[in-house]
Amino acid sequence: MATTFSEIFTDPGSWPAQDAVLRSTSISAEVTLLAYRHGLFPMPIGEPGRQPWMWWWSPVRRGVLPLDGLRVSRSLRKSARRFHVTVDAAFDEVLSRCADPRRDGGWIDARIGAVYAELHRRGVVHSVESWTADGRLAGGLYGVSMGGLFAGESMFHDPEIGRDASKVALVGLVERLRAAGTPERRLLDVQWRTDHLATLGAVEIPRAEYLTRLRAALPLTEPDWGRPERGARRAGTA
Incomplete structure (x- = not known):
């Protein structure tokens, strides 16, 4: 049975047929990167006045x-x-x-x-x-x-x-x-x-x-984020 984030994130066959896959009490940069690489993202939900759970989502209809x-x-x-x-x-x-x-x-x-x-x-x-x-x-x-x-x-x-x-x-x-x-x-x-x-x-x-x-x-080359557009042109004109 999957017991760690890594095991759960990499085993879509274990995910429930609902948008929310699992919840945790914490979040870190490393776990978040792992989640995105396997099709999940974090979003907290909780009761008013209480620390919200951190839910990890993979919508059934994305x-x-x-x-x-x-x-x-x-x-x-x-x-x-x-x-x-x-x-x-x-x-x-x-x-x-x-x-x-x-x-x-x-x-x-x-x-x-x-x-x-x-x-x-x-x-x-x-x-x-x-x-x-x-x-x-x-x-x-x-x-x-x-x-x-x-x-x-x-x-x-x-x-x-x-x-x-x-x-x-x-x-x-x-x-x-x-x-x-x-x-x-x-x-x-x-x-x-x-x-x-x-x-x-x-x-x-x-x-x-x-x-x-x-x-x-995921294996594709990253976009060029290193040359920000500083007003050189306007969006929608290309």
């Missing part, structure tokens, strides 16, 4: 965004002209804004924040930012990059200055992933297909298909 299936509407293209897109220029602020406890459905706690900040320092987690012309952060996203996998974790926009700013960041991310080559084998994981993400082209695939595609994506 949300992914095909790189050749991104839908950029005319209004989004128009919005994109108002923002500059950068990479890793303001990771701490993007993480903080995504973790704002005032957000509906907020789930990023201090444990999650510490782990992803550590993984950012290791060069595994990256942020994509959208800026106004006068230099204000209007929106952004962050996620885990491993080979040909980018696992999107969270995104935000400033409701006063950032209409569509998180979408513009997503367009910028897709452009960078496509530029890395073999876009048909790369995997942009969005966890669950929400109505919002569906408008951008997100689809659902079965867990088994996701795991097969993950194994094919």
Whole structure:
């Protein structure tokens, strides 16, 4: 019987037929990396007033965004002209804004924040930012990059200055992933297909298909995260 994280994570046949696979009382950078390599991700859930469990998820129906299936509407293209897109220029602020406890459905706690900040320092987690012309952060996203996998974790926009700013960041991310080559084998994981993400082209695939595609994506060359876009061009213009 599987008894360790490593044994459980590497044995999908033992996973229940539900999105939540197992829970733990702790989380670390090493365990988190192991989880992503085997198709899981962490998200805490708990009762109010009590320390939440750290749950490890592998949705039965996984949300992914095909790189050749991104839908950029005319209004989004128009919005994109108002923002500059950068990479890793303001990771701490993007993480903080995504973790704002005032957000509906907020789930990023201090444990999650510490782990992803550590993984950012290791060069595994990256942020994509959208800026106004006068230099204000209007929106952004962050996620885990491993080979040909980018696992999107969270995104935000400033409701006063950032209409569509998180979408513009997503367009910028897709452009960078496509530029890395073999876009048909790369995997942009969005966890669950929400109505919002569906408008951008997100689809659902079965867990088994996701795991097969993950194994094919991981050996690919990483995107070039070392040359951040500092306003040289705008997302959606390529």
